[in-house]
Amino acid sequence: MPSPVPGSAPAVETRALRRVFRASRGAGEVIALDGVDLRIERGEVFGLLGPNGAGKTTCIKILNTLLFPTSGEARVAGFDVMRDSREIRRRIGLVSGGESSGYGSLTVRECLWLFSQFYGVPGAIAWPRIDELIAVVELGEQARTRINRLSTGQRQRMNFARGFVSDPEIMFLDEPTLGMDVNAARRLREFVLDWVRARAGRTVLLTTHYMAEADQMCDRVAIIDRGRVLACDTPAALRRSVQGGQHVELEVRAPDGGVLDEVEGVRMAWGAPHPERGTLTLKFLLPEERVLGDVLRALAGRGVAVQGVSTRETSLEDAFIRIVGHGLDDEGPRA
Amino acid sequence: MNGWRDRLALDLRAARARAFVRVVGTLREPQGVLLDAVFPNLGMCAYVLLYRGLGAPRSFETLAVIGGIMTTFWLNVLWGMGAQLFWEKQSGQLQLFFAAPCSRMAILAGMAVGGLVGTTLRSLVGVALGVWVFHVRFASFSPGVLIAVFLATMAALYALGMMLASLFLLYGREAWHTCNALTDPVFMLSGLYFPIRTLGSVGAFAAGLLPLALGVDALRQVLMGPAAHGLFPVRYELAGLCALAVLLLVLARLSLEHLERLSKREGRLTQRWQ
Numbered sequence: 001m002p003s004p005v006p007g008s009a010p011a012v013e014t015r016a017l018r019r020v021f022r023a024s025r026g027a028g029e030v031i032a033l034d035g036v037d038l039r040i041e042r043g044e045v046f047g048l049l050g051p052n053g054a055g056k057t058t059c060i061k062i063l064n065t066l067l068f069p070t071s072g073e074a075r076v077a078g079f080d081v082m083r084d085s086r087e088i089r090r091r092i093g094l095v096s097g098g099e100s101s102g103y104g105s106l107t108v109r110e111c112l113w114l115f116s117q118f119y120g121v122p123g124a125i126a127w128p129r130i131d132e133l134i135a136v137v138e139l140g141e142q143a144r145t146r147i148n149r150l151s152t153g154q155r156q157r158m159n160f161a162r163g164f165v166s167d168p169e170i171m172f173l174d175e176p177t178l179g180m181d182v183n184a185a186r187r188l189r190e191f192v193l194d195w196v197r198a199r200a201g202r203t204v205l206l207t208t209h210y211m212a213e214a215d216q217m218c219d220r221v222a223i224i225d226r227g228r229v230l231a232c233d234t235p236a237a238l239r240r241s242v243q244g245g246q247h248v249e250l251e252v253r254a255p256d257g258g259v260l261d262e263v264e265g266v267r268m269a270w271g272a273p274h275p276e277r278g279t280l281t282l283k284f285l286l287p288e289e290r291v292l293g294d295v296l297r298a299l300a301g302r303g304v305a306v307q308g309v310s311t312r313e314t315s316l317e318d319a320f321i322r323i324v325g326h327g328l329d330d331e332g333p334r335a
Numbered sequence: 336m337n338g339w340r341d342r343l344a345l346d347l348r349a350a351r352a353r354a355f356v357r358v359v360g361t362l363r364e365p366q367g368v369l370l371d372a373v374f375p376n377l378g379m380c381a382y383v384l385l386y387r388g389l390g391a392p393r394s395f396e397t398l399a400v401i402g403g404i405m406t407t408f409w410l411n412v413l414w415g416m417g418a419q420l421f422w423e424k425q426s427g428q429l430q431l432f433f434a435a436p437c438s439r440m441a442i443l444a445g446m447a448v449g450g451l452v453g454t455t456l457r458s459l460v461g462v463a464l465g466v467w468v469f470h471v472r473f474a475s476f477s478p479g480v481l482i483a484v485f486l487a488t489m490a491a492l493y494a495l496g497m498m499l500a501s502l503f504l505l506y507g508r509e510a511w512h513t514c515n516a517l518t519d520p521v522f523m524l525s526g527l528y529f530p531i532r533t534l535g536s537v538g539a540f541a542a543g544l545l546p547l548a549l550g551v552d553a554l555r556q557v558l559m560g561p562a563a564h565g566l567f568p569v570r571y572e573l574a575g576l577c578a579l580a581v582l583l584l585v586l587a588r589l590s591l592e593h594l595e596r597l598s599k600r601e602g603r604l605t606q607r608w609q
Contacts, residue, residue, distance in 0.1 A: 022601075067602050089434060092434070094434050101427065105360045114353070119345075119435060120348050
């Protein structure tokens with residue numbers, strides 16, 4: 001019997017959630033999730049932000065009842081993922097970016113109808129909703145085109161629409177705009193925000209690689225790395241947590257990336273090389289009591305040619321780097 | 336939406352939708368008629384011509400034509416049902432099926448019904464060849480018994496396909512190798528182009544465990560009478576087919592549940608790269 005669902009049950013709740021995978025060929029174990037505690041309230045757009053391998057998709061799979069946790073507890077809409085999978089599946093939707101769905105011989109409309117039937121949506125509700133979603137993803141001209149004649153981008157947009165045909169209570173968007181062009185991604189982000197605000201209680205759990213996407217869309221963000229939630233707060237609060245200085249970005253020509261290590265007062269420096277230009281981008285947080293001119297003079301004294309300087313406001317990326325110790329695209333903290 | 340009626344309605348919708356894909360695929364891909372109906376029936380033509388060349392009784396030609404028509408269904412069960420979850424996995428859709436609230440059996444049942452409808456349309460090529468090109472002769476038969484035997488055969492055959500769908504995914508890294516490996520042994524044991532009785536008692540017993548062999552034999556007996564050289568009386572074969580259909584459906588469900596449990600536990604099987 002499914003557990004009773006109080007109306008106030010959070011959309012998602014996990015306690016000490018842990019998932020361990022057996023590595024192939026007896027190469028030990030991989031800890032994908034290591035004691036994750038999350039509570040996502042109804043009506044929230046919640047972001048799960050982390051680098052590749054952080055555990056985001058594993059978390060989504062467990063919450064979508066596609067994977068058992070090794071230990072711990074996970075509830076969706078008040079239902080336990082281990083016991084009440086059918087109840088959970090009725091209430092959720094899933095869109096994975098970069099995935100395609102459907103059968104080549106079906107048209108876009110037919111494909112969306114197919115998936116609406118897997119969720120038991122009556123035709124009288126399904127067809128108007130499908131046409132609405134087709135308009136949202138701007139596939140009106142292709143509505144009666146067979147899927148095998150769509151471009152990759154068009155298929156991705158159709159896949160996005162597919163996730164919404166059942167009008168779920170809780171939507172899981174796993175890198176939904178991955179590989180999409182900028183305009184399409186922006187429009188779909190706007191749609192998600194409109195969709196979640198249109199009816200009370202709709203909830204979105206978004207995993208993304210894109211800091212700006214998380215910053216723009218999410219009410220709260222959990223930063224996850226190596227299976228652990230390192231911080232969870234609103235984007236503004238996360239940004240505030242790293243304020244207290246000036247964010248500086250220098251493009252320099254230098255023998256190595258360690259040039260900032262010896263500059264007094266410079267914190268949290270890391271670099272990204274640009275082999276095509278033979279330069280290095282250095283990013284660092286300059287404490288309030290320090291003056292940028294002193295740093296530039298110190299670098300000049302070490303024979304480092306500074307080719308560009310920019311300063312900016314604290315971003316979610318800064319918070320991420322401060323918390324995780326490296327950027328999303330970096331392998332790890334600079335030695 | 337918790338009552339059994341709601342669940343049944345959901346599963347029926349899912350099955351209908353999945354069947355729709357198959358039927359649409361049949362109608363929109365006419366080249367499939369060539370691959371799934373014309374080519375398999377060329378084997379049948381070869382046997383008919385062989386029997387004719389050897390001066391064998393005309394009943395042997397009828398026997399080969401019935402076998403040829405049933406080949407179309409067997410190939411659909413093997414490639415269109417058995418390998419289907421593997422293809423779904425490769426196309427990234429399997430996890431969408433597993434995340435949907437409808438039962439996975441409903442999706443498989445939809446594939447089976449759609450496959451049956453589409454293949455029945457394609458099998459008309461074999462019927463046309465037999466009747467109009469080779470002028471095969473049938474004994475007088477009861478349409479009711481023919482329909483009952485045909486439906487029981489199809490139920491057992493597609494239930495086998497539903498079971499194979501999970502097994503191929505569980506144990507087969509590449510579904511087409513498994514399909515290829517199974518094609519000829521089943522052709523042989525099912526006596527598609529010769530009387531199954533020719534296999535001898537052990538072979539006939541083994542064939543009796545295969546729904547295709549039982550179905551072919553029963554259909555031949557209905558359409559040809561004593562000239563079919565049947566294995567067992569039709570009523571026994573009909574009962575056997577019904578029993579096989581139930582047994583295979585239960586096994587299909589169990590293997591699908593096992594597949595889903597394993598996929599959740601191991602974190603693989605539903606992912607295309609795993």
